[in-house]
Amino acid sequence: MRTARLRTVHPVLWAGWAALAAGAVLCVAGWYGVSGERYAERQLPYLASCTVPGAALVVAGAVLLAHGGQALAAARVEELYGLLVATAPEDAGHAPRPAVAPLAVSGELAAVPGGTLYHRADCPLVAGKPEAIPVDAGLLAGGGLQPCPICEPGLDGGPGAGDA
Missing domain, CATH: 1.10.287 (Helix Hairpins)
Known part of the structure; x- marks a missing residue:
């Protein structure tokens, strides 16, 4: 061309x-x-x-x-x-595919001791870290942890949805 x-x-x-x-x-x-x-x-x-x-x-x-x-x-x-x-012509009968797949979809929450964010358990920032601890409603109620901007744990209506 x-x-x-x-x-x-x-x-x-x-x-x-x-x-x-x-x-x-x-x-x-x-x-x-x-x-x-x-x-x-x-x-x-x-x-x-x-x-x-x-x-x-x-x-x-x-x-x-x-x-x-x-x-x-x-x-x-x-x-x-x-x-x-240049873009490929979209099929009229099919819905467009999402641009980016979600990074984490787990409903379980985790945090790293001493950290300021809580994450989904499969978030790339805490996945595979042995020091990550599970987060419950009591830790979230304390207000010391903020939701992770990468995996956005409070946006799906699950645990922590009202705290974000």
């Missing part, structure tokens, strides 16, 4: 490389001609006909390469953005 803009970038890059190479050849030819002449008045034709145009071609080639590289990068970013925002 290449865009038309991506196809037009390559000639700019090729032109840049060609200008850079031609400029380098002219600079070398000018240097060679100047180096063979002893007097400055005989060196001026080589400077005017080879070295100055060669330097101009080197600069033009560098500008074309920089522009072509930026255009190529911009075309790739546009292509990737198009792939990122």
Whole structure:
């Protein structure tokens, strides 16, 4: 899925490389001609006909390469953005799937001693920790524990639903 803009970038890059190479050849030819002449008045034709145009071609080639590289990068970013925002057509008969599966669904509550949050027992923050202790209504009534913002234990109407 290449865009038309991506196809037009390559000639700019090729032109840049060609200008850079031609400029380098002219600079070398000018240097060679100047180096063979002893007097400055005989060196001026080589400077005017080879070295100055060669330097101009080197600069033009560098500008074309920089522009072509930026255009190529911009075309790739546009292509990737198009792939990122492209969505598959939704079936009319099916309900859309939820974006994220719930992290924890357990009705049991747990907390880590010394912590300030209570969690569902299968919350990734306390699951598998041997020091986690079960939380009952007495601990929640004390008001020292807040519901975990990750597993949201008080949102399902279970234990602690009125304390959140």
